[in-house]
Amino acid sequence: MTETTEVPGRKPDGAWAHLLHVLRENPVTMLSFGMFAFFLLQAFFGALLVPHDPLATNAANALQPPNWTHWFGTDSLGRDVFSRVVVATRLDLTISVLAVAISFVIGSVLGAVAGYWGGWIDALLNRVLDTIMAFPLFVLAMGIVAALGNTIENIIYATALINIPFYARLVRAEVNIRREAGFALAARLSGNSHFRTLAFHIFPNALPPMMVQVSLNMGWAILNAAGLSFIGLGVRPPTPEWGIMVAEGANYIISGHWWVALFPGLWLMLAVFTFNLMGDGLRDIVDPRRRT
Amino acid sequence: MAGRARAIGMRLAQTVPVLIGVVIISFILTRALPGDPAVYFAGAMADEQSIQQVREALGLDKPLVAQFFLYVGDLAQGDLGRSISTGQPVLTDLAARLPASLELTLSALLLSCLIAIPLGVLAAVRQGSWIDHLCRVLVTAGVSLPTFFTGILLVYIFYYLLGWAPSPLGRLDFIYFEPPRVTGFYLIDSLLAGDLETFGATLRQLTLPTITLALFTLAPIARMTRAAMLQALSSDYIRTARAAGLSRGKILFGYGLRNALLPVVTTLGMVFSFVLGANVLVEKVFAWPGIGSYAVEALVASDYAAVQGFVLAMALLFVTLNLIIDLSYALIDPRIGFDTK
Numbered sequence: 074m075t076e077t078t079e080v081p082g083r084k085p086d087g088a089w090a091h092l093l094h095v096l097r098e099n100p101v102t103m104l105s106f107g108m109f110a111f112f113l114l115q116a117f118f119g120a121l122l123v124p125h126d127p128l129a130t131n132a133a134n135a136l137q138p139p140n141w142t143h144w145f146g147t148d149s150l151g152r153d154v155f156s157r158v159v160v161a162t163r164l165d166l167t168i169s170v171l172a173v174a175i176s177f178v179i180g181s182v183l184g185a186v187a188g189y190w191g192g193w194i195d196a197l198l199n200r201v202l203d204t205i206m207a208f209p210l211f212v213l214a215m216g217i218v219a220a221l222g223n224t225i226e227n228i229i230y231a232t233a234l235i236n237i238p239f240y241a242r243l244v245r246a247e248v249n250i251r252r253e254a255g256f257a258l259a260a261r262l263s264g265n266s267h268f269r270t271l272a273f274h275i276f277p278n279a280l281p282p283m284m285v286q287v288s289l290n291m292g293w294a295i296l297n298a299a300g301l302s303f304i305g306l307g308v309r310p311p312t313p314e315w316g317i318m319v320a321e322g323a324n325y326i327i328s329g330h331w332w333v334a335l336f337p338g339l340w341l342m343l344a345v346f347t348f349n350l351m352g353d354g355l356r357d358i359v360d361p362r363r364r365t
Numbered sequence: 366m367a368g369r370a371r372a373i374g375m376r377l378a379q380t381v382p383v384l385i386g387v388v389i390i391s392f393i394l395t396r397a398l399p400g401d402p403a404v405y406f407a408g409a410m411a412d413e414q415s416i417q418q419v420r421e422a423l424g425l426d427k428p429l430v431a432q433f434f435l436y437v438g439d440l441a442q443g444d445l446g447r448s449i450s451t452g453q454p455v456l457t458d459l460a461a462r463l464p465a466s467l468e469l470t471l472s473a474l475l476l477s478c479l480i481a482i483p484l485g486v487l488a489a490v491r492q493g494s495w496i497d498h499l500c501r502v503l504v505t506a507g508v509s510l511p512t513f514f515t516g517i518l519l520v521y522i523f524y525y526l527l528g529w530a531p532s533p534l535g536r537l538d539f540i541y542f543e544p545p546r547v548t549g550f551y552l553i554d555s556l557l558a559g560d561l562e563t564f565g566a567t568l569r570q571l572t573l574p575t576i577t578l579a580l581f582t583l584a585p586i587a588r589m590t591r592a593a594m595l596q597a598l599s600s601d602y603i604r605t606a607r608a609a610g611l612s613r614g615k616i617l618f619g620y621g622l623r624n625a626l627l628p629v630v631t632t633l634g635m636v637f638s639f640v641l642g643a644n645v646l647v648e649k650v651f652a653w654p655g656i657g658s659y660a661v662e663a664l665v666a667s668d669y670a671a672v673q674g675f676v677l678a679m680a681l682l683f684v685t686l687n688l689i690i691d692l693s694y695a696l697i698d699p700r701i702g703f704d705t706k
Binding site (some may be wrong): 306 | 394505649661
């Protein structure tokens with residue numbers, strides 16, 4: 074994940090200076106990059122760093138409030154909430170990264186083809202995307218997971234599918250306006266094939282707005298996956314995952330055991346918040362005019 | 366006037382391909398995916414013989430195209446199949462539970478519009494002030510909040526800690542009787558029956574889930590209002606109105622807000638997509654007996670006819686809502702023709 078190198082511009086120095094300027098101007102963006110690093114650290118090394126086994130149950134130690142041995146307390150089976158929350162980071166990020174990657178690739182290909190060649194392909198793609206968008210997206214994801222079977226892979230496919238329209242439309246628009254641009258025609262004239270022109274001359278122009286979309290989308294993908302597992306789809310109980318941990322904790326909140334649901338929920342919220350802030354920050358870097 | 370009628374006719378015609386698409390996707394979800402749909406529809410407890418029965422009943426031994434027309438025929442008669450867990454036709458179940466969901470969704474949207482639109486207007490008018498910053502924080506935090514988590518947090522604070530809210534179990538506390546069913550909306554029905562006590566109890570049950578959903582929808586509406594208001598206020602007609610010496614209130618609300626409302630109404634379409642999804646989660650948290658929790662129960666029980674019926678019903682509801690929004694848009698703004706879309 075090296076967002077910073079995606080900044081466009083012929084002169085790397087200019088882009089670099091602009092990036093530094095934006096970061097200095099906007100400490101919130103800086104903070105979001107820091108928080109992103111914090112989550113990456115947990116995803117890569119969380120399992121090695123946590124003080125307890127996230128799956129080890131201990132009935133004698135159930136529902137302990139936060140204390141020095143169990144920083145976030147223990148759940149109804151005596152498992153350490155802190156360890157589970159940290160270890161869950163990897164699964165939650167994996168689901169959303171994979172889902173976003175799939176929709177990025179498929180959306181790019183579909184959008185680029187439709188935007189470059191137009192015609193019936195374009196019309197067909199638009200109809201299909203309209204139909205997908207005609208469903209409330211979370212509900213469509215529920216239906217897909219129910220139909221395909223209740224597994225983590227299917228959560229990923231469902232999340233990917235409902236995100237494809239956003240990428241496809243973005244790429245289609247970016248490719249379409251540059252189809253007849255001078256540099257594209259020049260590339261064709263100097264003997265590049267349609268495919269080469271599209272893939273190496275036109276498509277890269279769509280990457281900066283795509284990166285913003287990826288970042289904003291990541292937060293939404295995490296929320297979506299956690300929501301699905303909250304209602305009992307995808308992730309199976311002993312596996313630590315934020316959505317399912319909140320669901321387990323929900324049963325104990327009415328009896329005042331707040332920590333079981335609070336900490337996974339807080340982590341989920343922070344992760345989504347990080348991606349949203351980063352998306353806004355990236356937008357400022359990529360396109361200073363659209364700043365609101 | 367004839368032009369407007371034509372525009373509305375065009376918009377109605379545009380709905381047809383979308384509806385066909387929705388039915389096709391719903392058919393694909395039901396029948397054409399890997400795995401044996403007969404096993405799904407027969408339920409978890411079915412044996413070999415009942416699976417075979419279901420297969421013949423659904424026409425699954427016929428070719429795919431024939432199956433599609435059978436499916437469409439069933440839909441046309443309102444037949445969405447029978448739910449295994451309740452034993453009722455899915456359509457009956459959905460119709461019985463829809464008012465609960467609509468009551469929750471509509472009151473949440475009303476509440477969030479009541480907060481978000483003034484907030485967006487204030488943020489635009491006093492750009493850079495504390496209210497603008499508050500708006501920005503709320504907008505970013507609002508889209509990051511998992512609805513189910515906010516719901517649980519509110520239950521903990523207002524039910525467990527403060528004791529202000531009733532227990533988060535359904536639409537009405539069990540000591541009250543349901544008001545006689547007229548519209549299915551308890552708030553309206555209890556008022557129609559003149560039963561103020563039940564009305565109050567309904568309102569208390571409704572408050573927390575409504576706030577939860579409203580917090581979620583606040584963000585896009587406030588953001589759009591602010592942006593639209595900023596654009597409206599910087600336009601020529603506002604400058605003219607100022608130069609003509611109109612009062613501040615007249616300029617802000619008569620000219621600025623009325624123009625800014627149009628893009629906000631459009632945003633409501635997107636908000637509906639989110640709110641119908643979030644509804645499922647909120648209904649689960651508050652044990653709200655709407656169609657969302659019906660779908661969740663059906664998912665747990667592997668009751669696929671019910672789940673697919675729910676997905677289709679939600680899509681149809683969403684298409685209808687978008688249609689209503691677009692049509693009302695045409696009525697609000699006489700300049701709108703649909704050919705621009």
